[in-house]
Amino acid sequence: MSEITLVKRSDLQLSDEQRATLRLALFEMIDGLAESDQKSWRRFWNWITRAGVGEMFSIETWTARHGGFHRRHMKIEVAVFKCQERIRSFEQFRTWLKIGAGFVDWMAGPRGGVVPVPRSISYRKCDEDTMRQFHDDAIAFLRSEHATRYLWPHLDAEGGERMIEAIFAEFDE
Template structure:
């Protein structure tokens, strides 16, 4: 779930007429789905426009995951897995990818803080988060570290060609 904090700008004043226009434009362009959601949306907008200067609101959103995007990402992971022989198990390979992409929670242990890979399941990650993770994954795969780990027997140029060849097959 993506959280967005917004603040009422104290230096800008909106007249009641300006607020009415804002409501009319927003409600004409975007509206709640069904009667209950329409009422909730209107209440939310009224509260938002009535914020006192310096007032803060946090909005939590959840954008449904796009199945085609998830399938593309998983196919890309599998394409990389199938070209390497460092990791015999796909699950360990995915954990390594998540660590490299920074998709982790840091937890304390007796030896200090350690990263644990986070889930990418539909229920734990919305579309925007998946897109950020995917971008970090692609960036990680382009690092010298990733190439050297997966294909230590190849030259640097060959590793770059390997990565770009796989990514190119997915328009990345």
């Protein structure tokens, strides 16, 4: 999910021809899916055009998730979890993976320090772009010497690398 902050920079006066072109782009080329979405879309643009110079707007965008990509990522997580030797709970493994991949929000801890709080990868809270970035970061983390030594403590660095690459090879990763 991306948040975009906008500011109205001027009260630009448009010619009738410019207004017609803008209207065509905003309401013909792009429009809400359902009638309620169309009404919301028009209200949003009316709000922007009526606002004064310097007023700010914030919008959130969300790209629908691709189910196939999500399932593939989950299969990779499960495959790594099943092959590793350190973490007993899948939920704990996923928490460790999110922290290692940097997929966290940093918050004040109970004693004043800063602690990582893993973010959600639910469909509603993690859109396609965010999920793909998490996937790339998770794969990079799992390839790190730190991760492979932790997951397979009996292996040296080369053995850990061979282990994770063997798992990833099953998924053409």
